[in-house]
Amino acid sequence: MERIYLDHAATTPMHPDVLAEMVKVMEAEFGNPSSIHHFGREARKILDDTRDELAKSIGTRGNNIIFTSGGTEADNLAIIGYAESNRSKGKHIITTQIEHHAVLHSCEELEKRGFEVTYLPVDENGLVSLGKLDESLRDDTILVTIMYGNNEVGIIQPIKEIGEMLAEHQAVFHTDAVQAYGIENLDVEDLKVDLLSVSAHKINGPKGIGFLYIREGIKLSRQLFGGEQERKRRAGTENVAAIAGFRKAVQLSQKELETKRSFYNDLRNLFIDQLEMSGISFQLNGLLDKSLPHILNLSFPGTNVEAMLVNLDLSGIAASSGSACTAGSIDPSHVLVAMFGKEDDKLTNSIRFSFGLHNTKEQIEKAAENTAKIVSRLAKTS
Numbered sequence: 022m023e024r025i026y027l028d029h030a031a032t033t034p035m036h037p038d039v040l041a042e043m044v045k046v047m048e049a050e051f052g053n054p055s056s057i058h059h060f061g062r063e064a065r066k067i068l069d070d071t072r073d074e075l076a077k078s079i080g081t082r083g084n085n086i087i088f089t090s091g092g093t094e095a096d097n098l099a100i101i102g103y104a105e106s107n108r109s110k111g112k113h114i115i116t117t118q119i120e121h122h123a124v125l126h127s128c129e130e131l132e133k134r135g136f137e138v139t140y141l142p143v144d145e146n147g148l149v150s151l152g153k154l155d156e157s158l159r160d161d162t163i164l165v166t167i168m169y170g171n172n173e174v175g176i177i178q179p180i181k182e183i184g185e186m187l188a189e190h191q192a193v194f195h196t197d198a199v200q201a202y203g204i205e206n207l208d209v210e211d212l213k214v215d216l217l218s219v220s221a222h223k224i225n226g227p228k229g230i231g232f233l234y235i236r237e238g239i240k241l242s243r244q245l246f247g248g249e250q251e252r253k254r255r256a257g258t259e260n261v262a263a264i265a266g267f268r269k270a271v272q273l274s275q276k277e278l279e280t281k282r283s284f285y286n287d288l289r290n291l292f293i294d295q296l297e298m299s300g301i302s303f304q305l306n307g308l309l310d311k312s313l314p315h316i317l318n319l320s321f322p323g324t325n326v327e328a329m330l331v332n333l334d335l336s337g338i339a340a341s342s343g344s345a346c347t348a349g350s351i352d353p354s355h356v357l358v359a360m361f362g363k364e365d366d367k368l369t370n371s372i373r374f375s376f377g378l379h380n381t382k383e384q385i386e387k388a389a390e391n392t393a394k395i396v397s398r399l400a401k402t403s
Contacts, residue, residue: 024337025384029223029377030172030200030316031341035266036225036273036378043227043266054259055250064261071268075232078275079217080208087233087251088259092199092220094244095233096123096166098255099195099216102241103164104131110191111161112136117149117178118359120168121197125355128166141167146308147176147360155186162192166216170201173356173373174307175316177201184213193239199223199231203274204282204313215239221263225378226270230263286314288376288385293317295389301396306357306371317374320367323400329372332395338388341373 026034046067052060054068072083089095104114116128118140128138139157141149149167158165165187170177180196187194195216198207203224209217216239220231235241235254247256274281289309296303296319306318321329326342333340342354353368361367376385 022337023384023387024339025388026339026379027374027376027388028339028341029380030175030373030375032222032228033225033377034379035227036270038273039226039266039269042269043262046262046265050261050265052261054261055248064259067261067265067268068259071264071271074268074271075219076234078202078207078271079234080210081234082237084252085235085237087235087254088264089218089231089233089255090229090260091222091231092121092197092218093123095218095220095231096121096195096197097127098233098241098244099218099235100124100127100164100166101131102244103193103195103216103239104136105134105242106240107163111159111163113139113159113162115139115141115154115157115162115165115167115192117141117143117167119143119147119171119173119356120166121172121199124166124168124197143176143359145360146311147171147174147306147356148308148311149178151179151182151186154183158187158190158192160191162190164195165192166195166197168197168200169207170198170205170313170316171307171356172200172316173354174318174360175200175312175314176307177205177311177313180214181212188213193236200313200316203271203278204285204315206278209234209236221267221270224270224274227263227266230260230267232267282314285376288380288382289314289317291382291385292374292389295386296393299390299393299397301393302400303396304367306360306367315376317376318371319374320371321396321400322366322370324370324396325399326369326371328399329370329395332399333372333392336391336395338391341375342371 052064054064072086075086076083193215196214197218199220202219215236217234222228245256302322304320357368
């Protein structure tokens with residue numbers, strides 16, 4: 022049985038070129054980047070070259086890039102690090118109800134430390150209101166953190182407009198761009214963001230490595246204590262092989278960005294067209310024209326998410342009920358709750374399909390056909 026992986030929003034397979042690059046570095050470049058001898062300098066060059074490559078991909082300079090262990094650490098460092106370092110300016114933070122848990126739990130931790138957090142609602146399409154954001158801004162607001170593209174429904178927030186709104190305010194602007202990086206064209210100057218989080222394993226790179234963009238002049242409190250790596254902002258010996266793999270993944274993603282966007286959009290439309298031809302009942306969660314092209318979240322009336330996922334897996338299709346970080350949880354998606362309310366049936370019958378490397382149109386047609394059969398069968402027995 023062919024297995025079709027449609028859960029790329031959770032994690033992506035490593036590109037063969039990324040794996041080859043990492044193996045080469047692990048075999049030849051074992052030096053500590055902090056060492057001043059030849060072996061250390063060779064490792065340091067990999068870090069410096071990668072830092073410049075990452076910076077170029079978002080329109081900034083290498084000095085503004087800090088390596089992290091992934092998106093979660095980048096979010097934690099940005100949010101907690103900035104808040105703790107700037108208490109004297111205020112203790113009010115604004116975010117949304119549909120953020121990744123790396124952001125939400127960071128904000129909850131800050132509430133325990135005496136900060137006040139406003140969690141902005143979203144409409145039924147998952148979009149935040151610029152008007153509500155403007156109303157929520159206060160003189161003591163020091164940080165606004167709003168994700169670029171949602172990991173469950175794919176909706177893209179008006180980041181540039183938010184950046185412009187905050188241009189004359191003291192609050193710095195952080196965006197979790199983990200799902201958008203490598204898919205969307207991102208320029209931190211154009212977007213007017215001050216902090217931006219990225220993770221390599223969403224772009225066919227290795228797990229355990231990411232970066233945080235920090236606008237020059239912004240101060241963050243350390244979250245890790247030890248050496249003076251990463252310009253004294255993130256202690257710990259850098260993962261040179263993973264960083265080398267990250268660089269290769271970024272090179273590939275930037276080179277193929279427009280091609281990927283177009284192809285993923287075609288796959289998404291093909292999946293929808295196949296379901297429509299099957300005659301089953303389904304609804305889109307979100308807006309196609311304002312969403313990341315590789316994410317498709319659908320509601321199937323008359324089905325149950327657990328039964329759907331089990332049957333999809335038995336037919337060889339890997340999909341998800343939403344965030345991989347809540348896998349196994351009996352709680353409904355906080356994103357869908359924010360969009361539709363606690364009583365809506367969509368909370369228990371929605372599935373996320375996400376596309377990526379190695380997917381073909383033939384796979385998508387087959388996956389949609391099998392999905393339609395499963396929905397039809399489950400709907401009859403409900």
